[in-house]
Amino acid sequence: MRFVNTLLSALLAVSVAAQPIRKLTRENLLQAMERANNDVAKLGKKMTLIVQGGAVNVILQNRDETEDMDFIVSGCNPIGNSAKCSSDIKLLRPIFYTAMKGVQPERASSWTDDTIKNFFIMNAALYERYMSEAEAQGTVLAGMLEGSAGIKFISAPWDWQFVGKMQKMEKMEDSKMAYNLEDAGFYLRKWLEMKNMVSINYAGVKGLFKSWGRKEPVNLIELCKEVNVKSGANLIELSESIDGAESRDKEPASNVAKPGAALDAPRFAFYGDFVLPAVAKQQGGFVPSADSLLKKGAAAQSELEMAAKLPLNTPSFFLPTSQDFGTAAKRAAHEASKHTPGHYGVVYVVHATPNMVDAAKSVGHGKAVTPRQEFVVAGGIKWSQVLGWAQIPHDYAPPASLAVNGKAGLRDYFEKAFREGTPLFQKNEDYDKQFDAYTANTEAQPKLSNSGQHLQQLEEFMQVNGLAVGWSGKFPLIPTAEGDPISGKESVKNAIPAPNEESWLKQTWGFIERHKIAIALLPAVAAANLIPGLGEVADATEVAALSVDAVDAGGLLVEGVSAASEGDVVSPKVSTKFKVPNAP
Structure with a gap:
């Protein structure tokens, strides 16, 4: 009997264990x-x-x-x-x-x-x-x-959950597909409602994956179709975009993204302008000059072409940025003297986003046409992606020559400046840390530099790369008040805030004057470490080493100068044919 009871207990235990756990x-x-x-x-x-x-x-x-x-x-x-x-x-x-x-x-x-x-x-x-x-x-x-x-x-976040669910379904067994497709449609619908949108096109869906750094499923198009079916709505517009998307995926290798020749994808950039921080904040950021054409119901093709814009000061849907402080500061001083005489220009430290395009590589159809990467920003720069700024003296100009004794000499210049500890930048309290996850776009974008359908190509580019900056599907990216001229030129002239405390400006400008070479060559990646309250590296030696590496990688330090004697002049390694767009 004892054996029977033991056997019954064992069988009962197995029976209980076999019961499915309730969800x-x-x-x-x-x-x-x-x-x-x-x-x-x-x-x-x-x-x-x-x-x-x-x-x-x-x-x-x-x-x-x-x-x-x-x-x-x-x-x-x-x-x-x-x-x-x-x-x-x-x-x-x-x-x-x-x-x-x-x-x-x-x-x-x-x-x-x-x-x-x-x-x-x-x-x-x-x-x-x-x-x-x-x-x-x-x-x-x-x-x-x-x-x-x-x-x-x-x-x-709804879009995070959507791309995660879509990625998960790439190799999912059929028995689980139905409810997962419904889940994905639910997340996407919630995201669209939050964005006040009724649908998103296929390029936009690809952009969601890119913005979160998630790999697209190989069967993404089929999954998008199934999401629409399960949702009972055309949440993802495929009728016009699907064929184009498939053909773009099959384009020749010459148009496929390749690693940048000079740098990895930058996380930061400098932007120089005459627009003061208070005005930039009021208008939501910095808008490109060609936005004014949209208000007039026109958009000339030349204003959209990156190739035509590189060496010129023509209107454009792109804003110029630089990886070195000197270029941005020169532009800021020039723009201020032209638009707001008697007032200083400003260099802004901006966090990179995927709508920042490697212009030189795009014009070169995948191959950088200069030793340096020059990035232009499609659509504009949001105020919330500005980390900080520095005011520039009215007559600022980078030194005509750079006397450095190779990397060691340049490191000495940087260390001397950083050890002084004089604040150069002011922190933007409105900076949004969500931008910390992004970098610039290092893929060649030849269609943006020369295409027969300029606005359409630019809008398609923004569908994929503009989500980080709140792309809504059409330009302008940053609406300005009705009647306000683009870039706020008139509002700046008519309502220029009082300059910062004179002692602060005197201190900052004195610092720039004492360390001309270090400031001119200061790379954006190092500047981000010098903004009070945002610095990632506190030690002057570390920031100096980071700066030298960035200058060298960016093509501003000619190879072999380490053997140069004290006083030798080293010129920036910059092409004269292609320049930063809109640079004076």
């Missing part, structure tokens, strides 16, 4: 989330959890059940503060267990999953963007009231 319903999820919220509130703590995947669909009633709740703690950078991350998870685990035990006991230890953090282990900037966009989106799923203790559960 989580909306009711059970919300109950467990509320219990967890209350327990954290009792501890007097406040936390925000970013939730993605099936739990979002279930809570928002797009799906009946899900396997688990995928989450990450907002503000818990898996690289920068791993100790805090571990502490938060250690706190939450018993709370989550207890919360679900009273609702669905068999799922108490398996209803949450925090492995989302693995996406961000090697990319802190991507995490910062993910977190900031989730919080800006503000889709609250459950939890604490604003300002009180507890847990606030919010949804992950």
Whole structure:
């Protein structure tokens, strides 16, 4: 009998183990989330959890059940503060267990999953963007009231969830495709509603993948078709774009992106202008001159051609940037003397975005036509991507010659300047950290430099590369007030704010004068480390080394000058045929 009882117990255990574990319903999820919220509130703590995947669909009633709740703690950078991350998870685990035990006991230890953090282990900037966009989106799923203790559960960015789901379906078995397609359509619809759009074209979908650094599925077009079918709506416009997209994918290798000849994709750039910070903030950023043609209902082809614009000062839908401070400062001083005589120009440190184009490589159809990368910005520069700025003396001009003793001599110039510690830049308090995740576009864009359908090609380019700056589908990217001239020239003249404190300007301009060579050659990547409150590297030696490497990689330091004697003149290695667009 004892043997029989043992056998029956074993069989019963096997039977119970064989029962499928019930999935989580909306009711059970919300109950467990509320219990967890209350327990954290009792501890007097406040936390925000970013939730993605099936739990979002279930809570928002797009799906009946899900396997688990995928989450990450907002503000818990898996690289920068791993100790805090571990502490938060250690706190939450018993709370989550207890919360679900009273609702669905068999799922108490398996209803949450925090492995989302693995996406961000090697990319802190991507995490910062993910977190900031989730919080800006503000889709609250459950939890604490604003300002009180507890847990606030919010949804992950809709476009992030959409591309993640599409990528996941590339090799998914058919039995799981149906509900995943519905999920993808749900995320896309939510994103479109947030953007006040009813649909997005195929190029725009590709742009979503690019903006998040996610690889496109090889069957993306087919997945887009299926999303439309499952959604019962034409969320993704394919009728006109699908053939063009397929043909572009099959273009000759000469048009395929290749690594830049001089630099990796830049993260920062300098932009020189006469427009003062207060005015730039008021108008939302910096707009290209050709935007004025749109207000008049016209857009001449020459104004869209990058090739025609490179050596000229013609109107354009592109703004010029530079990788060295001297070029941008010269342009700023020139523009100020022309448009606002008696007032200083300004050099802005701008975070790069994918709508920044390698002009030299684009004109060269994939091959850089100069040793340096010169980037132009399609559509304009948003005020929120400006990290900081420096005012430029009225008569600023880079030194006619650069007397350096190779890399060692240049490093000495930089170290001497940085050790002085005089502030050159002022921080933009409106900078949006979501831009930390982006870089400039190093792919050749020959169609932008010479094409028979200029505006169409530019708009298609922006569909793929303009999402980071809020591309809505048409120009202008940054609307200006009705009647205001483009670039705010008249408003600047009529309402120029009082200059910064005279002592500050005197100090800054004296610093520029004392360190002419270091300031002229200062690379954008180093400048980003010199803005108060934003610096990534504090040590002058490290910033100097970074600067020398960037100058050398950018083609401003002629090879072999390390053997030059003190006083030898080293000229910038810059082509005279192609110049930064709109440079004086």
